[in-house]
Amino acid sequence: MSDTSPNPIPKPSSVYAKTRLWPEYFSVTAGRPPRETLLEALDLFKSDQPPISDPLAIDFGCGEGRDTAELLRNGWRVHAIDGHPEGIKRLIDRDDLVDPTRLTMQLAPFEAVELPPCDLLNASYSLPFCRPESFDAMWNRIVDSIRPGGRFAGQLFGDRHSWAKIDDRSHQAAERVEQLLSPFDVESLKEEDREGEDCNGEQTHWHVFHIIARKPIGSS
């Protein structure tokens, strides 16, 4: 039976990500805190010597901007990219953007977007939604965009995840994750591999690699 009450209880966001219902996903996740991988990467940057001057982050698949807002709070310039206009609109409308003159936004698909050189490429829960035929080229553009000494932070989704069966998704086995990270020094790699829930109690197997990796200084 559908929920017809005036204030329906939001369903778990995972169902909306599963089905690419992004406006619904943005509504359910609005106001949530920044992702752990971003916070850990920011801590690592704080301990780098010498610190990077006037650093630039790309927030790849920024959604409604939970990570973009945190980057601005930490003094970064941010180029936020998303393929859904509602994500960009919600980002512009946020009331917690510190010095938004340091923010640029781009509405673009992962499959074709050109990336400027950056110090951090943050991709929180976004990469599995790149269409598989475009994934390798997209990943190469990500690697090329990160300057030596810069970092990648975010997630790759594993091949044991329930959504790996969906045709338009990009999931990787552990060996492939290792290959994809070979241009980097891996600073943190946590593999989540557990049973959980999707909409209305539907069982979902979560298989996610949480990654922070640094491009070696002196690499190209």
Ligand SMILES: C[S@@+](CC[C@H](N)C(=O)[O-])C[C@H]1O[C@@H](n2cnc3c(N)ncnc32)[C@H](O)[C@@H]1O
């Ligand atoms: C699961 S959400 C993650 C949003 C945010 N980074 C977070 O951590 O909550 C995935 C985001 O990727 C965007 N996205 C999905 N597929 C895309 C594609 N092919 N090109 C560009 N953006 C895409 C969606 O609009 C959505 O904002």
